[in-house]
Amino acid sequence: MPAESTKVFLAAKLHDHPLNVAFRAFLAKFPLKAHRPIHRTPHHEVPTLYVWGNKKGDRGNQPISFDFACLRWQVWLLIIDARFDVKNCNEPLMSPSGKLPFLLTPNNDAVIGEHIEEFLKQNPEHQLDLDIPALTTDEEITNSKAFVALADTKLRNALMYYYWCEAQNFEEVTSQLYGAKYPKPLNWIILYQMKSAVVKELLTRKPVLDREEIYQEAEEALKAISTLLADHDYFFGRSSPSFIDAVVFSYVHPILSNPTTSVNTLTTITRRYKNLVEFSDRMKNRYFAKTYQ
Amino acid sequence: MDSDEKFPLRSRQNEELAEEYLQTFPESDRQRMREYLAAARKLADLVNDSSSEPFYIHSCRIFGTKKTRQSLFKAVISPTFEARTFGELIDEVRIAADKLNRLDIFKYVDVLLDACEDGFAPPEALDMVIAVEEKPRYWIRTGTEIGNDAGSANISLNIRNVFGGAESLEAFMSANTQTSHVFEFCLAKPINGNPDYKIDTSAFSLTKNNQIYSSHDEILRGAALRWRGRSRLGLHELSYGITWRQVSNIAQNATLSIRESAGHSLKSSITNTFTRDVRDDVMLPSKGYYLKLAQEFAGIGGDVDFFKHELESQVNFHLGKGFILSASLRNGLLYPLDGQRSKISDRFFLGGAQSIRGFRLNGIGPREDKKDSLGGDLYVAGGASLFTPLPRLGNYPVKGHFFVNGGNLLQLNQRARLRTNINQLTKTPSISAGVGVVYRSSIVRLEVNFCLPLITTATDKVKKGLQLGLGINFW
Structure with a gap:
């Protein structure tokens, strides 16, 4: 008999030894008594999207996130009619990536980015309806991809620059949004940490952060998007929104809803495109009207 | 004293x-x-007999100082100039020499009383000659430690007598196999050259790895200003500290409450601590008692407001023939103010080989999904140990050990009254008992116990059977 199986055999024999069995039976009697726990484990019934929500001075739960990355998922989940809750946590450290948003499943799994949709697809009980926003023609799909990419570079750069690199906005607007949760002077330390991360990210895409150039590119992008939308309710003349609507709304709405400061170039530019302003209101009424009433 | x-x-x-x-x-x-x-x-006898003879110190000469400032000596020896009789004089000189010794800046302190050199001085005048040798100013200590389940290496750089007033400066760094690290910087100064009263200021940065029992890391950065004094009753400590706590690196499978407790918080608090320790040994005492009372008030700025109280006590009886009976009682209360909920960084944790045997590390108290320990705001813990001599090992620091210990840890229900909360605490204790062997080496105490949990709460993490304890403080 090989040595390995001898060992196994001996172990099994020892395991079944009456003394050992009796000993285990004795141990199994303990603890003699177990109290019921007092602490109740909190639990989410439905997946919960953790987002940047309330700004300084807001009471209750604000329905629309001010952060474009969060708003994009919030609107997209509404479009595909997913069953989910929104929680304004304002704390990126809760997320596995260190950035909001993330979706916390009822099993306490934190999922981010594309995995959110994947998770919803795999769990049909979340009543996903992916047929409504599905694009039909190849042209629409290609166009949608191109314009989403356009918005994700030009509008995103401009919005990030607007929030973090305009000194006045940083102090008057951004600090009220992203630093609302923290006490002084911690809020400034954390804000400057966030700012340096944002600047680092911008510099990976643009070698020089030129204010005029960034806004110029944003204006060109807005113009192209405005032309694409034309006088339709939603992109490509559809009766209901698709992914591109979610993306455009997630950039246009934060821009339009920012308070007027002396450096509101971006807001002024965007207001010129009447159809985009109307589109933003239309989306807001369609998906957030309920919560506003 | x-x-x-x-x-x-x-x-x-x-x-x-x-x-x-x-x-x-x-x-x-x-x-x-x-x-x-x-x-x-x-x-x-000679000194005693002549203690009432009139004498006084006429002058004082100091030899051997290089860095030490004159003002330090002035502060320490000035009372000796007040003495008017020989007895008083001897006492004061003794006290002064003792203080100089305990400042930890001299290799030796020799005090000599001599007849006065000044020809015009009266015959009862004496000269005091102090000869010292300063200790080296710089020293480095390195060490390694093995804790509950991690090894660590540390290095400490020290400067003695930094500004010539017996100030000490220490920079301490420690790195752990489990990503945690510590950096601390501390400058301490005796008040008026008295080693019993010290004021110190420190700054620190440390990372605590709490992944095993509550799925997160905690980064602390802060600064503190502390006053420490030794009185007849014991050691008093009063400090003000400001700490930036960051709960981060939440594990993928962390429970809901742990994930939601991630974030930054700023604690600004005053702490008062009183310790009286009259035990004959810290690790395995055979007689004497220990008492520690601590109160903390947070809410002077920052975003956490609470009042925290903690009491730790231990009493040991020498029963003779090598038998020792030791009993301990601890309790704590964290009372959040302004309707806040307590934060995980401030809460108490209970359980483990050094705290309550028969339970895993922080295994008692509120827990979610049988996994993450949340900590509690209210606890009580007690234990009794009987140490017995072992046959043929009487000369070694090894003892047999019988124990019963238990406790309970709860989160405060702020809607109910405090009394109701305390009642709840006493109603559902977790208790375990066992036998084992205790070995006290020169640096650490080692315990191997066979533990049986008697009463538990369903969510407790128990440690049935053999449990190993390695450390310095045991309850």
């Missing part, structure tokens, strides 16, 4: 102790010691 301890020459009690101690020496040594003692007694 009573007066006999301060002035040993006045007490005869020491001689009895010495006599007892001498029994262990060979006859020749004993004889020599006796002669020495007789001479010392004669000298003491």
Whole structure:
């Protein structure tokens, strides 16, 4: 008999030894008594999207996130009619990536980015309806991809620059949004940490952060998007929104809803495109009207 | 401190102790010691007899200082100039020399009283000559430690007598196998050259890895200003500290409450601590008691407001024949103010080989999904241990150990009254008992116990059977 199986055999024999069995039976009697726990484990019934929500001075739960990355998922989940809750946590450290948003499943799994949709697809009980926003023609799909990419570079750069690199906005607007949760002077330390991360990210895409150039590119992008939308309710003349609507709304709405400061170039530019302003209101009424009433 | 301890020459009690101690020496040594003692007694009698003679210090000379400032000596020896009789003078000089010694900046301190050199001085005038040698200013200590389940290496850089006033500066760094690290910087200064009263300021940064029992890391950065004093009753400490706590790196499978407790918080608090420790040993005491009371008030700025109280006590009885009975009682209360909920960084944790045996590390108290320990705001813990001599091992620091210990940890229900909360605490304790062996080495205490949890809460993490404990503080 090989040595390995001898060992196994001996172990099994020892395991079944009456003394050992009796000993285990004795141990199994303990603890003699177990109290019921007092602490109740909190639990989410439905997946919960953790987002940047309330700004300084807001009471209750604000329905629309001010952060474009969060708003994009919030609107997209509404479009595909997913069953989910929104929680304004304002704390990126809760997320596995260190950035909001993330979706916390009822099993306490934190999922981010594309995995959110994947998770919803795999769990049909979340009543996903992916047929409504599905694009039909190849042209629409290609166009949608191109314009989403356009918005994700030009509008995103401009919005990030607007929030973090305009000194006045940083102090008057951004600090009220992203630093609302923290006490002084911690809020400034954390804000400057966030700012340096944002600047680092911008510099990976643009070698020089030129204010005029960034806004110029944003204006060109807005113009192209405005032309694409034309006088339709939603992109490509559809009766209901698709992914591109979610993306455009997630950039246009934060821009339009920012308070007027002396450096509101971006807001002024965007207001010129009447159809985009109307589109933003239309989306807001369609998906957030309920919560506003 | 009573007066006999301060002035040993006045007490005869020491001689009895010495006599007892001498029994262990060979006859020749004993004889020599006796002669020495007789001479010392004669000298003491002489001093005692002449204690009321008028004498005073006329001048003082100090040799051997390089860095130490004159003001430090001035502060320490000024009381000796007040003395007017020989007895007083001897006492004051003794106190001053003792203080200089305890400042930990001199290799030795020799004090000599001599007839006055000044020809015009009256005959009762004396000169005091202090000869010292300063210790080296820079020193480095390195070490390794093995804790509950991690090894760590540390290095500490020290500067003694930084500004010549017996200030000490320490920079301490420690790195752990489990990503945690510590950096601390501390500058301490005795007040008025008195080693019993110190003021210090420190800054620190440390990372705590709490992944095993509550799925997160905690980064702390802060600064504190502390006053420390030793009185007849014990050690007092009053400090103000400001700490930036960051709960981060939440594990993928963390429970809901842990994930939601991620974030930054700023604590600004005043802490008052009182410690009285009259045990004969810290690790395995055989007699004496220990009492520690701590109160903390947070809410002077920052975003956490609470009042925290903690009491730790231990009493040991020597039963004779190597039997020792030890009992301990601890409790704590964290009361959030302004309707806040307590934060995980401030809460108490209970359980483990050094805290309550028979349970895993932080295994008692509120827990989610049988996994993450949340900590509690209210706890009580108690234990009794009987240490017995082991046959044939009487000369070794090894003892047999029987114990019963238990406790309970709860989150405060702020809607109910405090009394209701405390009632709840006493209603559902977790208790375990067991036997084992305790070994006290020169640096650490090691326990191996066979534990049986008797009563538990369903969510507790128990440790049935053998449990190993390695550390310094055991309850």
